[in-house]
Amino acid sequence: MRIKLLLLILLISGVSLYGQTKLDFKTVDAKTYSFYQNAQWDSLIHLGKKANKIGIDYYYLNYRMGVAYFYITNYRLASLYFQKAIDLNVTATEDAFFTELFHLSLVYSQRNDLALDMPLPAKSNVDDPMVRNTFAFVAGGGKMINYDHSQAKKSPNPEFSELRYQDAVNYWGIAYSHQFSSTFNLGVSYSNLHFLMETVLVDKGNQISESYKISQYNFAIIPQFSLGRYWQLKPVLTLTSNKGFPYVVVDTTHGVKEYDFWSYKESNFLVGINIYRDIRNVKLGFNIGTSNYSERKQAQVGVNLSYYPFGNLNLYTFSALSLKVDNREKSIVFHQKVGFKVFSKLWMEGGGLFGQLKNYNNFNLAYGYNIADHMDMIIYGKLIFAPNSQVNFFVEAQYIHKYTFRKDDYGVNEHSEIRINYDQWNIEGGLLWKF
Numbered sequence: 001m002r003i004k005l006l007l008l009i010l011l012i013s014g015v016s017l018y019g020q021t022k023l024d025f026k027t028v029d030a031k032t033y034s035f036y037q038n039a040q041w042d043s044l045i046h047l048g049k050k051a052n053k054i055g056i057d058y059y060y061l062n063y064r065m066g067v068a069y070f071y072i073t074n075y076r077l078a079s080l081y082f083q084k085a086i087d088l089n090v091t092a093t094e095d096a097f098f099t100e101l102f103h104l105s106l107v108y109s110q111r112n113d114l115a116l117d118m119p120l121p122a123k124s125n126v127d128d129p130m131v132r133n134t135f136a137f138v139a140g141g142g143k144m145i146n147y148d149h150s151q152a153k154k155s156p157n158p159e160f161s162e163l164r165y166q167d168a169v170n171y172w173g174i175a176y177s178h179q180f181s182s183t184f185n186l187g188v189s190y191s192n193l194h195f196l197m198e199t200v201l202v203d204k205g206n207q208i209s210e211s212y213k214i215s216q217y218n219f220a221i222i223p224q225f226s227l228g229r230y231w232q233l234k235p236v237l238t239l240t241s242n243k244g245f246p247y248v249v250v251d252t253t254h255g256v257k258e259y260d261f262w263s264y265k266e267s268n269f270l271v272g273i274n275i276y277r278d279i280r281n282v283k284l285g286f287n288i289g290t291s292n293y294s295e296r297k298q299a300q301v302g303v304n305l306s307y308y309p310f311g312n313l314n315l316y317t318f319s320a321l322s323l324k325v326d327n328r329e330k331s332i333v334f335h336q337k338v339g340f341k342v343f344s345k346l347w348m349e350g351g352g353l354f355g356q357l358k359n360y361n362n363f364n365l366a367y368g369y370n371i372a373d374h375m376d377m378i379i380y381g382k383l384i385f386a387p388n389s390q391v392n393f394f395v396e397a398q399y400i401h402k403y404t405f406r407k408d409d410y411g412v413n414e415h416s417e418i419r420i421n422y423d424q425w426n427i428e429g430g431l432l433w434k435f
Contacts, residue, residue, distance in 0.1 A: 023047075028056050032064050041068040059088040063098065070101050074311030075108040076281050083229060096121035104129070108312060111278075113226040116182040129389050131434040132179040136189075140428025141170035142398070147422040158408035158416075160257070161202035164246075165404045165422065166373045167211065168196040177222075187222040199247040203257055212261060214244035230278050236289065238270035268293045270361055272300075281308045285320075293359045298326045300361055304335075314341045318351070324360060331356035347384040352377065377401040390434050398426040 028051040035044035048065045051057075066081035082102040086092050093099055099121050106115035107130045115130050144167050173191030180186065193216040201208045220238040227233060244264045251258040272289025283306040290299045302322030309315050320335040337351030353360070357375045382396040402424055405417040 023051055023054060023056065025056055025058075028061065029058075032061060036064045036067065039071070041072050044068045045072075057084075059085055059092070062088065063092065066098075066105070067101060069311065070105050073108075073314070074281075075105040076278075076308055076311040078102075078105040078311070079109050079111070079114075080280060093118070096123060100124050100126060112179055113182045113185065113232075114229065116179070131390070133435050134175075134177050135433045135435075136175040136430065137173070138428055138430035139172040140396075140426055141168065142400070142424050142426030143168045144402075145423050145425055157205075158202070159204060159411045160409040161200075161406060163200040163404065163406040163420070164373075165198055165420070166195055166402070166424070167198045169424075169426070170194050171428075173218075183226050185224040185226075187220075187224070189218075189220045189222070191218040192216075193218075197244075197246065201247075201249075201259060208247075208259060210247035210259075210261075212245050212247050214242060214246070214264070217241045217243075232276040232278075234274040234276070236270065236272040236274065238291075240268040240270070240293070242266040242268070266295065272361065281311050282306070283308075287322075289361055291359065291361060296327045296359065298324065298359050300324045302333075313339070313347070315339070322355075322360070324356065326356070326359055329356075333357065333360050335362075345386050347386070349382040349384065350380065352379040373402050373404055375400055375402045392432040393429070394432070395427070395429040398428070400424040400426065 028047065031047055032044050032051075035041075035047065044064055045068050048061055048068070051061060062081045062085035066078050066085060069075075069078035069081060079102065082092075082098065082105060085098070099118060103115050103118050103120050104126070106112070106118060107128075112130050112132070120126060120128050144165070147165075171191060171193035173189060175187065175189035177185060177187030195214045195216070197212050197214055199208075199210050199212065218238055218240050220236065222234060222236050225233040242265065245261040246264050247259060248262045249257050250260045250262060268291065270289060270291040270293070272287060274285060274287045277284045285304040285306070286302070287304070288299075288301045290297075292298070300322055302320055304318065304320035307317045307319075316339050318335070318337040318339075320333075322333045322335075324331050324333055333353060333355030335351070335353045337349060339347060339349040342348050353362075354377055357378065358373075378398055378400050380396055380398045382394055384392055384394045386392045400423065401421070403419050403421045405419055408416045408418065410416070
């Protein structure tokens, strides 16, 4: 009797569970409307996703899903469902509540271009957070640490030895961009960098040490074209001027080397193009470019991925992998960043770049690296304070692992290069103003 009762209970439970999982249009519409009326956003999203999987997709379901995702602050998915609702019913744009949430979700998803085509309704009581202009200022500097000067200058009695390394750096830069229309944004930037270099020359046992400065001036123009809802195209053109007075061998008459400061001037360029594709909570990127920094032909191709797990800036990651060909020498560079919200107005970012970074082009910043020394690792941490929606202040610390080569000449065509490692700390800060 007990066995029969147990089987009956299991049968009833199975039928009940089957009934719960069997969905049709009427059930989905009634339940999602009830969840919508009672602000049960998580339940609405859960049921809506199940309905989508079995092919139930209609205007009001997308409308409700968009609202639900908006109120749980997943703005990227909210904007996706709002757009799907418009695709099914163009009259949705006549709904003031709908257009207000759609506009805000686009702005909070950092898609001001699309938000221009979906403005706030005239009777909205919300202050529009969308901006057309951004201005940024950054300044910083750093100095070499953990450097054993005695080892760097020591040489096993060559006829001639030469060593160069970077002792310190200071820099500042500004950037401005304007959103002219929903399809076109134009940005420009200028940076001014000064590197304090050190030369150590050993000629037949006589050692000479001199400091000198190399200055670098970068001007970049970065237009951006929006190609519909999902694609963005961003070309980059950077022009660079380098000036300085390095201490070098200026004459070798009669086998005797003479040394002096030499007037150095060089102009370089970086040309690149970036393509981005938005897919739900992911932004995929592809970049390719070429430059002639340090008079070396260089080409770079890479892919990157920005991921917003919650569809907002409470947590985000950026990953990039690039192949760099520098004077036919191939190397891989990896860049990883993670950012998250700490408190209501404070964010933190941390990350690093790893690989042969000399002449590496960070296309996201439209900045080409061009100094005399080598490096293979940058680790950084950043704090961002946003007292309001228009102004962000930030401060960043960078630890950089660098290296240089001491070139020894023993005569009779005998040469050697000895790698010397050292480190550098940089501190920078600045602001981002949106208006």
